[in-house]
Amino acid sequence: MTQDIVIEPLTAAAFAPFGDVLNCDGAPDQLINAGLCGRFHDRAQIDCQEGRPGISLFQATLRSLPHLLDMVERHPRGSQAFIPMSMDPFLVVAADDALIPRAFVTKPGEAINFHRGTWHGVLTPLSGPGLFAVIDRIGDGPNLEEHIYPTPYRVISNH
Amino acid sequence: MTQDIVIEPLTAAAFAPFGDVLNCDGAPDQLINAGLCGRFHDRAQIDCQEGRPGISLFQATLRSLPHLLDMVERHPRGSQAFIPMSMDPFLVVAADDALIPRAFVTKPGEAINFHRGTWHGVLTPLSGPGLFAVIDRIGDGPNLEEHIYPTPYRVISNH
Numbered sequence: 001m002t003q004d005i006v007i008e009p010l011t012a013a014a015f016a017p018f019g020d021v022l023n024c025d026g027a028p029d030q031l032i033n034a035g036l037c038g039r040f041h042d043r044a045q046i047d048c049q050e051g052r053p054g055i056s057l058f059q060a061t062l063r064s065l066p067h068l069l070d071m072v073e074r075h076p077r078g079s080q081a082f083i084p085m086s087m088d089p090f091l092v093v094a095a096d097d098a099l100i101p102r103a104f105v106t107k108p109g110e111a112i113n114f115h116r117g118t119w120h121g122v123l124t125p126l127s128g129p130g131l132f133a134v135i136d137r138i139g140d141g142p143n144l145e146e147h148i149y150p151t152p153y154r155v156i157s158n159h
Numbered sequence: 160m161t162q163d164i165v166i167e168p169l170t171a172a173a174f175a176p177f178g179d180v181l182n183c184d185g186a187p188d189q190l191i192n193a194g195l196c197g198r199f200h201d202r203a204q205i206d207c208q209e210g211r212p213g214i215s216l217f218q219a220t221l222r223s224l225p226h227l228l229d230m231v232e233r234h235p236r237g238s239q240a241f242i243p244m245s246m247d248p249f250l251v252v253a254a255d256d257a258l259i260p261r262a263f264v265t266k267p268g269e270a271i272n273f274h275r276g277t278w279h280g281v282l283t284p285l286s287g288p289g290l291f292a293v294i295d296r297i298g299d300g301p302n303l304e305e306h307i308y309p310t311p312y313r314v315i316s317n318h
Binding site: 020023024028032033036037039040041042043044046052053054055056057058059060061063081083084085086109111113122123128129131133134135138159 | 181182187191192196197198200201202203205211212214217219220238240243244245246268270271272282287288290292293294
């Protein structure tokens, strides 16, 4: 029987087991450019084994809610950051080692970084252009594992 | 006497002496996620000496045209990518070793990466939220040189 997953607000604490939330909450770490720019410094734990981090662009098809989650994947050799290139929130799914998924939604202007080896859903924009910058491992050797759920989960809105 | 700099369109060829243009022009390098996502792979020459690349967020004050350019800066130890987190074009200024500046404007959905040691203007959003992800060197030791122009340049629109 299909189980429902209710989307949770994305907070640093709730997301800590899976990765980093990058946003401009709070004061900047540094004011630069004669005070005209705030730097929120070094907010992601980049971790690329036997390779190097690179910047790629992802152009993703929009999805809608309720969202059928039929698989998760992980990258054993590298972290992966999803940086939206528009101010649209997007859906973030992550799972623990027992593969129990949780779902979050970003606020406008938030990015996330999955820690190396974290099970997660694929890039899932819900609105906007579906354009993201992705910071992940560039290198040889296998770096993708997939898990198919025998029965898909249904990710639903919390309101 | 103040000299005018007319903004040029940002093309990969015109920008090649200074860095990389990251966009989704052309076909993706790879289709992933069951064909629902195009990956434009590894589009920036990240180059961080005596340090590592990190992801920071910059919250920058909006500027307007004509823009008075009174300085450029460079980072001798690292490349620096400016990734807009909104679909707003932004102004990009870069200069050659003789410090002659050129000005470009991005199209919506484009990011840029300055090569290590390239003279450039500070982050200059012209519209939108002024929010950017910046991929640059995290590390100790000096990594900022500034050049002040005795007479500012005036950056003007090309239309």
